Amino acid sequence: MAPTGPFRLVTVNTAPERAKRLIGRVVEDVKEQYTIVHAANAASIDEVRKTVEEAQPNVLFTASMWTPEEAKQIIAIAKEVVSDLKTFSLPQGMQVEKGPDAVVEYIKENLPALLG
Numbered sequence: 001m002a003p004t005g006p007f008r009l010v011t012v013n014t015a016p017e018r019a020k021r022l023i024g025r026v027v028e029d030v031k032e033q034y035t036i037v038h039a040a041n042a043a044s045i046d047e048v049r050k051t052v053e054e055a056q057p058n059v060l061f062t063a064s065m066w067t068p069e070e071a072k073q074i075i076a077i078a079k080e081v082v083s084d085l086k087t088f089s090l091p092q093g094m095q096v097e098k099g100p101d102a103v104v105e106y107i108k109e110n111l112p113a114l115l116g
């Protein structure tokens with residue numbers, strides 16, 4: 001069976017290199033099931049609208065450094081641009097508390113529900 005996609009992903013992460021590395025791992029691990037293209041990263045809430053307008057993603061991830069309120073704000077801004085955007089927020093503090101491997105596993109566990 002061919003992978004589902006391609007999905008254009010935008011991440012919202014204050015550490016763009018870390019976002020790229022983590023998403024690179026996820027993309028590699030799920031390439032049999034999904035084709036995911038990491039289209040862009042917004043490094044701040046102020047960059048979200050412009051990044052989403054330029055990248056036109058169908059998926060957006062908020063990283064674990066954002067509070068639930070900030071994640072909601074980011075998603076609201078992004079959905080003003082792409083109304084049917086699929087969104088996923090990592091639990092606040094996950095990267096710090098559990099490390100990058102846990103983040104990669106958490107994303108992979110949640111992808112079927114998100115992209116299915």
